[in-house]
Amino acid sequence: MSKKQHQPAVGKKIANALKAYYRKNGCWNKGRKHTAQAKQNMSLGHIGLRRSKAGNKKHSESLKACYRRIGVSWNKGRKRSDEFKQKLSTANQGKVISAKQKAQISKAQKEHYRKYGSFHTGRKRSEETRRKMSAAQVGRTVSAAARRKMSLSHMGKKLSEETRQKMSLQRQGADHPNWRGGTSNEPYNASFNREFKAQIWKRDGFTCQICYKTGVALHVHHISYIKKDDRPENLTSLCISCHMKTNYNRDFWQAYFTYRIRRDYTPEASNSRQDIVRTARISKGAEVIRNDNPPSVH
Ligand SMILES: [Zn+2]
Numbered sequence: 001m002s003k004k005q006h007q008p009a010v011g012k013k014i015a016n017a018l019k020a021y022y023r024k025n026g027c028w029n030k031g032r033k034h035t036a037q038a039k040q041n042m043s044l045g046h047i048g049l050r051r052s053k054a055g056n057k058k059h060s061e062s063l064k065a066c067y068r069r070i071g072v073s074w075n076k077g078r079k080r081s082d083e084f085k086q087k088l089s090t091a092n093q094g095k096v097i098s099a100k101q102k103a104q105i106s107k108a109q110k111e112h113y114r115k116y117g118s119f120h121t122g123r124k125r126s127e128e129t130r131r132k133m134s135a136a137q138v139g140r141t142v143s144a145a146a147r148r149k150m151s152l153s154h155m156g157k158k159l160s161e162e163t164r165q166k167m168s169l170q171r172q173g174a175d176h177p178n179w180r181g182g183t184s185n186e187p188y189n190a191s192f193n194r195e196f197k198a199q200i201w202k203r204d205g206f207t208c209q210i211c212y213k214t215g216v217a218l219h220v221h222h223i224s225y226i227k228k229d230d231r232p233e234n235l236t237s238l239c240i241s242c243h244m245k246t247n248y249n250r251d252f253w254q255a256y257f258t259y260r261i262r263r264d265y266t267p268e269a270s271n272s273r274q275d276i277v278r279t280a281r282i283s284k285g286a287e288v289i290r291n292d293n294p295p296s297v298h
Contacts, residue, residue: 178247188227200235209260210242219243223257225250233261
């Protein structure tokens, strides 16, 4: 595209005349609208044009000045059309942000946060957004380090009574992750009494079989999780806290105690190499079980 160039002196003359006009009458083209054709032409004329470093700075300064004057960003409240969004997205694909740029963005965001607080405080996400966010998390694995960080960030945090109530209601009955179809209401055998349990505690040396604490209150745990099965090889002594742990990772604990009972109370099985291998495999599988993908353990 050919460009008509004025002589510098002539250009200056025109600029001065315009400025004088502006001072007297305001902007000469205020309220005028560019035709679609004119817009198109201007757009084409700018393609490939780059501002000089100084020009960039000037542009940035003028935007900042505008912001200071009116107190709001020039594009506040403006909505981007779907087409424009798509264009931006395409243009940004594969764009690499340098470490320096990242640091700058981070700094600016932190400053903004200190000044105005989080931009999404009080905002509500639509059902659709929530569904999308949820879908994006499916199958995501979180590294141990990241989990630790998340855990630390929540420590000492006090939840409001309302939030606690809500959380509690969300995890009741069939909605609780450990819901087993109401089996916890099934009764124990009448013979499963204190006297009977004392025999198991005695056999186990009055020691919790997970943490090996003695002198603490003990429960008798059903290894197979079948409450009616009171055979000694289905029973083990656990402190209350460790007994709670066996509500999770049930496959793991069942396999673990089955092995332990066989090793400790049937000596002829203790040297079975197969058992040792199996236990090693089970220990390794503990993480997998947690992910609802249990290895086959018999
Ligand atoms: Zn214990």
